[in-house]
Amino acid sequence: MHFTVVFSGLSGVCDRLRQARVRTPAAGSFSNVVKLKMAAVLQFPASVSTFNNYNDLYPDWTQTEVSTGTSIMAVEFEGGVVIGADSRTTTGAYIANRVTDKLTPIHERIFCCRSGSAADTQAIADAVTYQLGFHSIELDEAPLVQTAASLFRDMCYRYREELMAGIIVAGWDPRRGGQVYTVPVGGMMTRQPVSVGGSGSSYIYGYVDSNYRAGMSKEECLKFTAEALTLAMERDGSSGGVVRLAVISEQGVERQVILGNQLPKFSTV
């Protein structure tokens, strides 16, 4: 089965660091200097290997991991949620994909917004989609958004040393209506009425805190999300492209795209 392969891969990855910490003191074949160096290096998460550090033919961006630089956001309203994201994926300073879709469906009325390492978040989303689909079939009813968020949290916490993933889970279920759960780097999970994430989120905390009101309508939420993401994209180099929005409610999912020239305009930008 494809997904068991992913699980064993992730568990193996996790063992790497734990095992290394145990084995380093016993590695008698290396000199003390190397042992200390190894101990120092192994504490930190690894990036890509060192092939061709010395070769000018391959610029640095080809060696860095693909990351969704990102600005993502989700807002609850009466009857559903509005989620939004930018569309830029970078490898270092090069934009690998300028029309990325970071709003990934996990189930019919549950989506996740992905930020962090593109490979990690895609793999996690695929694994959770499988788990949630299986769970939903066993239950013979639509899964809860909280269940989806818990699955994300379990995976992100268990493999927290190996993963770099900040995820916002949002959706609608019949029991509790529209919900937004945030699972940032490290694996915490908490429910919030409005949540922002990604590298661009730092620039819009003030805007979001001052402009959010409880009890906004669907159209107000859409406008609020679009404006917040536009401001984040203007200031953050790793965010840009188009704004992708989605509204999830009892009726289903409506998706829209706001192209670069149609973004809301602010006086200073």
Place this chain on the structure above:
Amino acid sequence: MATVSVCQYHRGGFSFENCKRNALLEADINKLGFSSPAARKTGTTICGVVYKDGVVLGADTRATEGMVVADKNCSKIHYISPNVYCCGAGTAADTEMTTQIISSNLELHSLSTGRLPRVATANRMLKQMLFRYQGYIGAALVLGGVDSTGPQLYSIYPHGSTDKLPYVTMGSGSLAAMAVFEDRYRPNMEEEEAKRLVRDAIAAGIFNDLGSGSNIDLCVITKGKVDYLRPHDVANKKGVREDKINGRPETGNYRYKHGTTGVLTKAVTPLNLEVVEESVQTMDTS
């Protein structure tokens, strides 16, 4: 780090600690002035485009080992299944073996399902394998094909992330090729236009990137047909050395024409020599 360091029995899966040890050792060796052998890389420009009836994949043909060209005409477009092909950039061995493994698994899968394999299936298999190896397999791929759901194109990065797009480029020459695509791509192109566009994109990579060179290979995949054009365009023809004698070019001929050097005086002196001793020594040709 917040994890608790508990002595745990090795649970299974990969352990990458030797990779870090190797990196440290290599740094130490480099400090002493020696260098470890360079892996052969396909410097590369590879790209793909979705057009009206299918996909066109393109690649250059240069393989480098450090700063030396190891193979002037290597094949970078690999077979995955009758309707799916994959271009590979990065470490040559990694792209070759990865595509062969997935091709083999996909054939077994296709026999099991009784259907022609889908491009999305190949994409899933490739991304899950590359993610499992956490980026240590240096394979950056452009996967394209036509199946029952239509023509599809994916770019797959070494860490296991993928993007499904109408046009993609990868490799060291990808910026040059992407510039051509961003200028001239249109949706639903005709086959000739798409082939010209891919050819020009690879040519941009060949002429502007040191890691790419030699010829341009193309692979046109449509429903029920694959045109593997190798080479499609010999962009860098090796010239012929011209030392013309009687109008024909003679390579490596260093004879000068009579009269190149003017003769001022000429004196001929015959040498009368007697044969003193004659002996034959046989050559050891065993």
